[in-house]
Amino acid sequence: MDPKFEKLGFYPADILLPREGTDMTKWAVVACDQFTSQPEYWQAVEDTVGGAPSSLRLILPEAALSAPDVEERISGVNAAMGRYLSEGLFRELPDSLLYIERVQSDGKIRHGLVGMVDLEQYDFTPGSGALIRATEGTVLSRIPPRVKVRRNAPIELPHVMLLIDDPNKTVIEPLTRASGEMEQLYSFDLQQGGGHITGWKLTAAQMDGAADALAALCTPEEQAWKYGVKDAAPLLFAVGDGNHSLATAKQCYEDLKKTTPESEWAGLPARYALVEVVNNHDDALQFEPIHRVVFGVEPEAVLEALKAYCPGAYEGRGEGHTIAYTHAGGTGWITVPKPRVQLAVGTLQAFLDSYVKDHGGEVDYIHGDSVTDRLGEQPGSIGFKLPAMGKQQLFKTVMADGVLPRKTFSMGHAEDKRYYVEARKIR
Numbered sequence: 001m002d003p004k005f006e007k008l009g010f011y012p013a014d015i016l017l018p019r020e021g022t023d024m025t026k027w028a029v030v031a032c033d034q035f036t037s038q039p040e041y042w043q044a045v046e047d048t049v050g051g052a053p054s055s056l057r058l059i060l061p062e063a064a065l066s067a068p069d070v071e072e073r074i075s076g077v078n079a080a081m082g083r084y085l086s087e088g089l090f091r092e093l094p095d096s097l098l099y100i101e102r103v104q105s106d107g108k109i110r111h112g113l114v115g116m117v118d119l120e121q122y123d124f125t126p127g128s129g130a131l132i133r134a135t136e137g138t139v140l141s142r143i144p145p146r147v148k149v150r151r152n153a154p155i156e157l158p159h160v161m162l163l164i165d166d167p168n169k170t171v172i173e174p175l176t177r178a179s180g181e182m183e184q185l186y187s188f189d190l191q192q193g194g195g196h197i198t199g200w201k202l203t204a205a206q207m208d209g210a211a212d213a214l215a216a217l218c219t220p221e222e223q224a225w226k227y228g229v230k231d232a233a234p235l236l237f238a239v240g241d242g243n244h245s246l247a248t249a250k251q252c253y254e255d256l257k258k259t260t261p262e263s264e265w266a267g268l269p270a271r272y273a274l275v276e277v278v279n280n281h282d283d284a285l286q287f288e289p290i291h292r293v294v295f296g297v298e299p300e301a302v303l304e305a306l307k308a309y310c311p312g313a314y315e316g317r318g319e320g321h322t323i324a325y326t327h328a329g330g331t332g333w334i335t336v337p338k339p340r341v342q343l344a345v346g347t348l349q350a351f352l353d354s355y356v357k358d359h360g361g362e363v364d365y366i367h368g369d370s371v372t373d374r375l376g377e378q379p380g381s382i383g384f385k386l387p388a389m390g391k392q393q394l395f396k397t398v399m400a401d402g403v404l405p406r407k408t409f410s411m412g413h414a415e416d417k418r419y420y421v422e423a424r425k426i427r
Contacts, residue, residue, distance in 0.1 A: 009121030
């Protein structure tokens, strides 16, 4: 491995791609944690794929995690992986980084860099000083079912997207201007309205340049400029999508360490996980707020409790955290001056957790202002609309508060999530 990458926790990987002649539109399917309440979506994928080689055969959609035949499905996934390997479906690109251009459903182009991360450098514990950190709280109960899928899998397919905080666009964006120097590996339309994707293989010089640019993001001077701190442990990668998938890979690796001599840990393929890195400042990347609706409560009582919970909180808009609300009796705003945390969602979520625990009610997490208003206007309900989190707040908040509150933001629409294209051997 290139020694330049050792301090980054990110490396070139031996990447597997389907051999030429494979129908790539049928091969690539969206991340398994999307459309979990829409079985018709996955049926449409099934109908499109038919009997063709497809990553659909190598994943378990999360909608099926609680199915009565889940163990049989997992065995089928692992068997398909072995069959595709033995049949020679894949070609391997040794020690490679890939540059990706993804045309989203809105026509904007998102740029990415595919490689692998060292799971020794990743930690999802709140307040961790690891180079690679979770952005939201990890729900530990969600990991064991995923471990069952990965534990005996011979290969992995990533839907993990890591973010870098690169406002000067020094790491990925130079590759856009130099794609003509690379070998193009694929270019095809994604099924079910997923847009278009093109991938290239970086040259050795480009990989070297990417390593230098990533290293520059970790310097004390860079930390001081962006976050106002020089001595804090640098945060290079923040998990944008697929946190529980990366946590699952970490758990499988930790389990393997228990039966493997420490001298052999560095050589374990399962020590690493394939990911796509995206610049937090990519123009195509949009953060959308996730609102809250509380059901089974008395709206006025909730508002009074919120003002009592947050010292100095008052009706109306002002300086601090301002949260809009809607209920059957009308609309308005609550302002919390001098908040204790970085984001309004943190202020609201802490209150809601406390209120529901003490008084009952049920919280749901909603996308879209109009849906939140409509649900909040129902009798016995209240909707809270949160401001969108600015991109510049993400890394600063994780540095200051450890992790974001759950359901803080969404990175684009479901059809714009990562599709499975590349793979890597992990056994």
